[in-house]
Amino acid sequence: MLPNLALIPFALLYARKYRQANLHSKMLTMSLFLFVFIIVSTVRIALQVMAQPNAPLNEAVPVFALFFVFSLVAGSAVVFMIESIIDKHMLLFSLRQLSDSMPSSIVTVNRDGIITSVNRAFLHEYPLVADIPVVGRHFRVVTDLYGVDYRQTMLFRALAGEETRNAVVDYPEHCLLINAYPLRSPATGDIEGAISISRDITEVRELREKIDGLDRLSLVGQMAASVAHEIRNPMTSIRGFVQLMSERDRDSDHSHHGYYPIILEELDRVNGIIEDFLSLSRNRVVHKEPLNLNALVEESLPLLWAEANMNGIEIKLGLPEQLPELSLDRKEMKQLLLNLTHNAFEAMDRGGTLTLRTEADETAVYLRVSDTGCGMPREMMDRLFQPFFTTKQKGTGLGLAVCKNIVDRHNGRLDVRSEPGQGTTFTVVLPLK
The missing domain is CATH 3.30.565.10 (Histidine kinase-like ATPase, C-terminal domain)
Incomplete structure (x- = not known):
């Protein structure tokens, strides 16, 4: 009984820190506590055997040694198992954080099409299922909500062993870039599930279309600017001759003399339009x-x-x-x-x-x-x-x-x-x- 009581200070020592510790520290504390408990129990049993009045010492020592070796082996096995569980849990936790931090939508299913995991981007990309617990349900829950045939999806093809790389799929409201792969067993190579990674490229496609349009407009603008520049030169000459003719006919009684101001005004208006167009189409040097x-x-x-x-x-x-x-x-x-x-x-x-x-x-x-x-x-x-x-x-x-x-x-x-x-x-x- 006294050896077991010796564990109480050890337990009290970690009790306060145990509440605030992370999972790794908690599991490690439990494994150490269990290991010490096995050692103390073994010593207690050996001491009980030795305390018997008629038990010879040569019989108690082998029992003590046997229990001690057994305790070491059992404690080491327990600690190894707990450490393995901790490592797997930490790996899964890291993978989950990595998945949630990715901008691409990720969904995995088992061989029957049952959803096993989704990340945050998936719920953002498919808002109709954001409030539905989709994990544990068939992927048809998603396709039915969006009016898509499940058998036409890349995920269904991946379950059949077909890989899809960078497939562009157009939907009424958005465009997706999809990659889908089968998940195979490392031991047998059999398909155990599938994973689909997709990204909404609607904005990218729209920007690409706008850039293509801007390239065409830029070419047309450059051609039009050249034409406008060439038009302005003969118009300047025409205006000069019209102004000269107006001055010559100033004192005459020709009936067409009143047309000269109209011609000059219209030429100035056309020249102003050309100036505005050239100002709009070229990169002017700013003198600040x-x-x-x-x-x-x-x-x-x-x-x-x-x-x-x-x-x-x-x-x-x-x-x-x-x-x-x-x-x-x-x-x-x-x-x-x-x-x-x-x-x-x-x-x-x-x-x-x-x-x-x-x-x-x-x-x-x-x-x-x-x-x-x-x-x-x-x-x-x-x-x-x-x-x-x-x-x-x-x-x-x-x-x-x-x-x-x-x-x-x-x-x-x-x-x-x-x-x-x-x-x-x-x-x-x-x-x-």
Whole structure:
């Protein structure tokens, strides 16, 4: 009895740490405790045999030695078994963590098609089964929910011994890249199950299609830019001759003399369209300098007042006295301001109020151009900055696209807020750094 009581301090020593220990420490503590228990029990039995009055010493010693050797062998076997269980458990735990951390969807089934494991990505990829305990159920639970024939799946083919590598499968709402393999017994080579690894490549496919489209558009854009550049040269000559003829016929009484201003105006308009197109299609070199947005607005005010007076529009300013300087391209920023204000004038037709405001915070400087025009619906705003999209009868659809390019070249952002019948506000966000 006393030897067994000797185990109590040992047990108390590990009791407090046992609660906070991980599985490996718990199993190791149990194995050591069991090993010591066997040793102590063996010693106790040997001492009991030796304590018998009539037991000779030459008989007690072999019994003690036999029990001691048996205890060592049994204790070692128990410790080995426990350590093997611990190693297998830790391996399974590591594999489970690895599986859950992978972005690909993984599902395994046994030879009967019963699901044995799934990872987190599988539940994310198939949300209809996220709340269903699928492990232990047939894989048809998944295929039936998504309207897929189980016998047409790669997993079913893998159970028949067929391997699938990088198969692209299109579904109505997404596209999957699937790999499926049979799981064979290391001893016999028989198929004991199958594993399917898939990944949603819908976004990758869409991006690839967009890139292909952009490549084609880039080629067309380069060709169109070359054509536009070649067209501009003869148009410059035509304008020069028209202007020369206009000056020669200034004092004459020809009835066609009034046509010259119209021709010159239309040639200037075509030249402006070509300039916008070339500005949109090429990567221009930006010449930046320290510039205050308030100064830029004040420089442009004479032009804005003139156009506003012709259309009966009032201009309101909100320019704070202190505004941080930014590194900007003066020419491009003036073009940006004039394009935005011109759009605002056209949206208000005749009458209304144009508001120009600047402000700053710790991260950026803001330029807001607001009008009281007709506003725009949401579906129009989604396409607002697309080249050649316009709702105007004589518009080219390049003005806002050019504005967007200018802001992008200054590492800024161009936002728009509009409500039908309540006007529109364009906000240019230019970062301080």
